[in-house]
Amino acid sequence: NAGVTQTPKFQVLKTGQSMTLQCAQDMNHNSMYWYRQDPGMGLRLIYYSASEGTTDKGEVPNGYNVSRLNKREFSLRLESAAPSQTSVYFCASSETRWGRMGNQPQHFGDGTRLSIL
Amino acid sequence: AQKVTQAQTEISVVEKEDVTLDCVYETRDTTYYLFWYKQPPSGELVFLIRRNSFDEQNEISGRYSWNFQKSTSSFNFTITASQVVDSAVYFCALGETNFGNEKLTFGTGTRLTIIP
Numbered sequence: 001n002a003g004v005t006q007t008p009k010f011q012v013l014k015t016g017q018s019m020t021l022q023c024a025q026d027m028n029h030n031s032m033y034w035y036r037q038d039p040g041m042g043l044r045l046i047y048y049s050a051s052e053g054t055t056d057k058g059e060v061p062n063g064y065n066v067s068r069l070n071k072r073e074f075s076l077r078l079e080s081a082a083p084s085q086t087s088v089y090f091c092a093s094s095e096t097r098w099g100r101m102g103n104q105p106q107h108f109g110d111g112t113r114l115s116i117l
Numbered sequence: 118a119q120k121v122t123q124a125q126t127e128i129s130v131v132e133k134e135d136v137t138l139d140c141v142y143e144t145r146d147t148t149y150y151l152f153w154y155k156q157p158p159s160g161e162l163v164f165l166i167r168r169n170s171f172d173e174q175n176e177i178s179g180r181y182s183w184n185f186q187k188s189t190s191s192f193n194f195t196i197t198a199s200q201v202v203d204s205a206v207y208f209c210a211l212g213e214t215n216f217g218n219e220k221l222t223f224g225t226g227t228r229l230t231i232i233p
Contacts, residue, residue, distance in 0.1 A: 033220075040126070042208060042223040058220075090162065105152060105212055106221060108162040 002026050006091050006109035013081045013116045021076040021112050023091030031094045032074035033058075033106065034066060036087040043090060049074055081116045088113050119144050121211045123224035130199055131232050138194040138227045140209030146170075150212035151185065151192045152221070157205045165207075168192060196229075204231045 007022045025032065030051045035043040035058075045058030049068040063085060065077045074093075078085055092106040120143040130136045142151065153165040166176065168185050176183050180197045196203055209224045 035223075040225060042121075042123075042225040043221075044223075045220065048220065088160070105150065105164075105167060110161050113160075 004091055004093055004107050004109035006089075006112050008112060009110065010113050011115070013078075013114070015081060015083060015116060017081050017116075019078050019081060019114075021078075021089055021091075021114070022073070023075065023109060024073045025091075025093040025107070026072065027093060027107065028071070029093035029095055029107070030071070032068065033092040033094075034064075034074070034076045035090045035092065036060065036085075037090060037111075038087050046076065046089075083116050086114060086116045119146075119211050119213060119222040121209050121222055121224035123207075123209055123227050125227045126225070127228045127230070129230040129232055132201060133198050135195060135197050136199055136229065138196075138207050138209075138229065140192045140194065140224060142190050142192065142209070142211045144211060144213070146213055148214070150214075152210040152212065153183070153192075153194050154208045154210060154223075155205045156208065156226070162208075165194075199229075199231045201231045201233050204229060 004025045013019055033048045034046040036046055037043050044060050046060055046064050047055055047058055047066040049055045052068055052071045055066050055068055067075045089112045091109045094106040122141045125139055149170045151168045155163040155165055166183055173185050173187055182195045184193045206226045206228045208226045210221045212221050
């Protein structure tokens, strides 16, 4: 069972280039998330999707767009990359209800390390 | 707004010592969830524990234990007899529910180094 798969794992871009980070989950989860992790900042939510067809802004959405292509896939797009977007990006997914004991709240992918020169 | 504070940026201890990682949270929700994640040098996020706001019972899992105190809004994590493999960044997170959507707010993390 793959869980949450992110592609690519590493990428280097030049300022102004565009790129789409891909995320897919095979756990039939309804909710999906994109975070960025910067040194000393912890993980910050960029966008999330509570269900197929819906997306909402998180804490740091500027400079990003997302698409919930279907229930499995949630992509993150940088239209015009900037050096400030150099970060490690994590995708996550979760079931919609936390009422069940033992549920891991969000399953994370292994991350995409993105450098923008 | 929800907030999680991990005041300890970095901690170093000698192997076999006990170490406690602090986590203080703020929320207006009456029902909420608290979590700890471990991020080893390889970079992935490993889920350690979840605690519901209505369950203040402390938990022990092997060398790990967690102390949840609503009165002080704290959810501290203790590693007993630390080992080199415990070296990692540890994140505390606070979860809210919003009509079927679950959002996590992370602390800034504590980098733990176990010295052999």
